[in-house]
Amino acid sequence: MGGSLAPGVEAVAPPSVPALMAEHISKRFGHVQALTNVSLSVGAGEVLALMGDNGAGKSTLIKVLSGALSPDAGRIFVLGQEHVLATPSQARSIGIETVYQDLALADDLSACSNLFLGRELRRPGLLGKLGFYDEARMRAESVRQIAELGARIPDVRARVKMLSGGQRQSVAIARSAIWASEVLIMDEPTAALGIVQTAQVVELIKRTRDRGVAVIVISHSMAFSLAVSDRIEVLRLGENEGSFVTRDTTDNEVVAAITGSQWREARS
Amino acid sequence: MAGGQVVTTTRTGGALVHEPPAAPTPGREPGTRAKVLRQLTRNWVLLVLVALIVTFWSISGSEFFSVPDFRDILYNASESGVLAAGMTLVIIGGQIDLSVGSVLVFSSVIAAKVIVAIEGTGTTFHHPDVALTVGLLTAVVVGTAWGALNGVLVVALKIPSFIVTLGTLGMAIGLSDVITSGADIAGLSPTLQTAIGARQVLGVPLLVIITAAIMVVAGIVLARTCFGRYTYAIGSNAEAARRAGIKVGRHVVVLFTIMGLLAGVAGAMDIARFTTTSVIAHGADNLIAIAAVVIGGASLFGGSGTMFRTAIGVLIPAVLTTGLIIANVQSFWQEVIIGAILICAVAIDNVKRSSETKAG
Numbered sequence: 001m002g003g004s005l006a007p008g009v010e011a012v013a014p015p016s017v018p019a020l021m022a023e024h025i026s027k028r029f030g031h032v033q034a035l036t037n038v039s040l041s042v043g044a045g046e047v048l049a050l051m052g053d054n055g056a057g058k059s060t061l062i063k064v065l066s067g068a069l070s071p072d073a074g075r076i077f078v079l080g081q082e083h084v085l086a087t088p089s090q091a092r093s094i095g096i097e098t099v100y101q102d103l104a105l106a107d108d109l110s111a112c113s114n115l116f117l118g119r120e121l122r123r124p125g126l127l128g129k130l131g132f133y134d135e136a137r138m139r140a141e142s143v144r145q146i147a148e149l150g151a152r153i154p155d156v157r158a159r160v161k162m163l164s165g166g167q168r169q170s171v172a173i174a175r176s177a178i179w180a181s182e183v184l185i186m187d188e189p190t191a192a193l194g195i196v197q198t199a200q201v202v203e204l205i206k207r208t209r210d211r212g213v214a215v216i217v218i219s220h221s222m223a224f225s226l227a228v229s230d231r232i233e234v235l236r237l238g239e240n241e242g243s244f245v246t247r248d249t250t251d252n253e254v255v256a257a258i259t260g261s262q263w264r265e266a267r268s
Numbered sequence: 269m270a271g272g273q274v275v276t277t278t279r280t281g282g283a284l285v286h287e288p289p290a291a292p293t294p295g296r297e298p299g300t301r302a303k304v305l306r307q308l309t310r311n312w313v314l315l316v317l318v319a320l321i322v323t324f325w326s327i328s329g330s331e332f333f334s335v336p337d338f339r340d341i342l343y344n345a346s347e348s349g350v351l352a353a354g355m356t357l358v359i360i361g362g363q364i365d366l367s368v369g370s371v372l373v374f375s376s377v378i379a380a381k382v383i384v385a386i387e388g389t390g391t392t393f394h395h396p397d398v399a400l401t402v403g404l405l406t407a408v409v410v411g412t413a414w415g416a417l418n419g420v421l422v423v424a425l426k427i428p429s430f431i432v433t434l435g436t437l438g439m440a441i442g443l444s445d446v447i448t449s450g451a452d453i454a455g456l457s458p459t460l461q462t463a464i465g466a467r468q469v470l471g472v473p474l475l476v477i478i479t480a481a482i483m484v485v486a487g488i489v490l491a492r493t494c495f496g497r498y499t500y501a502i503g504s505n506a507e508a509a510r511r512a513g514i515k516v517g518r519h520v521v522v523l524f525t526i527m528g529l530l531a532g533v534a535g536a537m538d539i540a541r542f543t544t545t546s547v548i549a550h551g552a553d554n555l556i557a558i559a560a561v562v563i564g565g566a567s568l569f570g571g572s573g574t575m576f577r578t579a580i581g582v583l584i585p586a587v588l589t590t591g592l593i594i595a596n597v598q599s600f601w602q603e604v605i606i607g608a609i610l611i612c613a614v615a616i617d618n619v620k621r622s623s624e625t626k627a628g
Contacts, residue, residue, distance in 0.1 A: 089513045104511045108504035108571035109497070117501055118512035120494045131493040 362570025369553030375535030415528015487575030503570025
């Protein structure tokens with residue numbers, strides 16, 4: 001799909017322009033070439049599953065896209081506009097949110113506080129200027145957003161450490177989904193979850209996609225990737241190995257690309 | 269008499285109660301057992317305080333445990349209250365400051381030097397008002413500078429705050445000895461006491477009012493503002509706070525700077541009370557402040573605690589000191605009892621933690 005780049009897209013952003021497009025990304029750590037000339041794109045309202053074996057470069061690519069790592073070469077376009085993502089804050093400011101594998105939740109704070117952490121709604125007037133936050137408004141907004149996403153968080157006032165693994169995952173995803181105006185990136189969101197909870201995450205991702213957000217999700221799970229994605233991009237040894245339209249492919253094809261046991265070019 | 273006692277305690281206590289006692293997130297519990305346990309553990313230090321007061325009251329008979337006694341209790345606790353207020357912020361932020369007692373002493377020594385330089389010593393004092401204003405402000409500025417130094421060293425050099433503040437503890441107290449040549453600066457003008465140190469407003473010592481005001485303001489900042497929430501977030505998970513866009517390093521520097529400022533305030537209060545520096549008298553201030561915060565139920569790992577509970581943690585040792593004297597018990601028992609309460613506080617905190625983990 002990286003090859004579908006039309007020349008001169010950075011000038012205007014017609015609706016067909018991908019929400020996020022990475023072009024010819026390379027990254028080297030010392031003697032290890034983690035990424036070589038990797039390209040991918042994902043459109044608004046589309047879920048892209050990023051697959052590959054350990055060491056394929058998935059995490060490195062995700063870090064580049066979320067601003068945590070600077071690539072040695074390559075360009076990143078958001079809505080056709082080229083951006084240099086020097087920091088995660090910068091990525092967030094243009095609508096790219098990332099759910100990390102370790103969730104990055106403040107356990108002693110409530111689910112609601114975590115959803116708004118660093119972006120607290122202030123009280124109106126002088127109190128707001130003095131830094132007083134508006135707990136009631138944040139709570140109402142949390143409840144509304146969580147209901148809209150269909151996340152299962154029983155009480156937004158409960159401290160996150162009191163929640164189950166699936167609920168914590170839901171809080172982390174909901175936080176990013178609420179703030180992701182363009183792109184939501186998820187690193188192994190179901191790695192530690194059971195079957196029911198995984199189904200809930202699938203639901204969360206689909207609802208986020210239906211809000212018009214582009215979703216990139218890393219997963220090792222073939223079942224999960226097939227269930228949640230519209231397309232699957234496979235990396236192998238730091239390079240693009242194959243790109244599949246999920247409904248037109250089989251797990252055998254994808255596995256073959258991941259393991260490299262059989263070359264299969266599926267680019268359209 | 270009895271009614272008067274109650275009024276006196278609730279006056280200071282009442283001011284603190286207005287501050288929201290709840291943790292930032294009073295959530296519903298998954299199970300009733302956890303709920304009951306949580307409520308008990310949240311309030312048990314308050315129960316201990318009430319039990320102590322009632323016990324000493326009944327032992328002594330109301331004539332001994334009177335309004336002046338309560339006034340003394342609060343007065344004697346005022347400096348440790350100011351230190352504990354700062355320590356609450358620092359500990360919730362996941363840090364520790366061992367240097368507070370030394371910074372207090374250093375601030376008071378510099379302030380005393382300034383006061384002596386302006387008003388002179390002996391029997392006649394020149395411009396005592398100017399001397400005292402400039403001197404006490406100097407204490408605050410000097411304390412703030414030490415705090416900022418602690419914070420910058422912790423953040424810039426990435427040295428654990430335990431080590432940094434252990435170092436500045438020694439430096440501040442050593443420099444105090446160097447400056448005073450080991451002899452306290454005594455004989456400051458009595459205006460210090462009449463105007464500030466021993467002054468009472470409506471029957472309440474000014475120093476108690478200052479302490480209560482600091483605790484209320486710090487408590488509100490902690491419980492109601494973004495600054496407070498970021499403090500909990502950083503103490504809870506600094507990496508999560510960083511990823512949420514919070515400037516963690518800057519925040520930690522500010523926490524230590526506030527702690528230093530309050531140590532400077534306590535230093536100013538110290539010379540205002542005694543009109544002399546007391547270089548050797550504050551060696552245990554850091555542990556007293558930390559114990560108050562921990563007795564109040566804060567975790568030394570950061571992320572939890574409230575100012576209201578710290579206030580209780582300050583008052584328990586203060587009540588014990590006076591109460592044991594009134595009950596005619598050797599005052600050495602005080603440290604034994606406080607030690608036991610401290611260990612109980614942490615033990616209960618641990619039980620609480622593991623029950624929460626099970627609930628999740």
